[in-house]
Amino acid sequence: MSPPATAVRGRSHQPPPNPCWLPIVCLLAACSSPAAATTAPAGPTTSTDPATTASPATTSAAPSATTSTETTTPAVDTPVRLTIVYDNTAADARLGAAWGFSALVEAPGGTLLFDTGGDGALLLANMAQLGIDPASIETVVLSHAHDDHTGGLPALLHAGAHPTIYVTASFPAGPRASLAAEAAVVDVSAPQQILPGIFSTGEMGGAVPEQGLVIVTAAGTVLLTGCAHPGIVAMVEQAREVLPGDIHLVVGGFHLAQTPPAAVAAIVAAFRDLGVQRVAPAHCTGEAASAAFAREYGDDFVPAGAGAIIEIG
Ligand SMILES: [Zn+2]
């Protein structure tokens, strides 16, 4: 077991305003003050075989009519692998931690990078440690426009990536123009397939519009979220609209750091009611909320953090 990694990117003991808590849409590189990252939770973060905890794969591999593009059923006997590339904490001592989120999704239908963290140098350093070649990234999905999810993108592009970038339809015009100058940009409004077996929830509304990913696996549906500004329960409900059935795993930022304990308890209960079988809260979930999920889910609580690799199916 590696010792918990200490955050290396925080530059202040007084965290500046977290862009993910502000009811505004930050422009790319416009709100890049790094919050003081926290240390990693104890323990390794590679999950055990989820097949041991998963119910039979009752989730339909066929998307509902809400998806707007032709769909392809992936080879469900091949595991899906999620690698947390960038997070507030580090699960792998070789990696740095800073406020933000990024995850690599490797699925039978293809590979994509979901969000890019806030600091390009750290993103690239973590990718190098994980053996991920920036030039191999052909698809990027940005959950929302906040800098702690988009700030690493320029460095990724300048490191040789030539991806198609999927953004929410309301993504700010200025950053969109910057991206469009260097890459193909695709707007997402309604739920749609990004790659075979990987769907966007579609743009979800609120003060900060956001999209998550809904992924088909042999163990069931996986929901990947950036910061869950539309509400993590609403995003779980949306995932069930995109792929009807229970949710095997919800991973990413749950955005509960400032949510009162009673409300967190209600959200944990809602997860159970919605058939969420495992959880891997990260990024902006908050320590108290993460602890509440850990108490409820026990062995089905999957530790996250940069360097965590979660194989499903
Ligand atoms: Zn965030």
Ligand SMILES: [Zn+2]
């Ligand atoms: Zn945010």
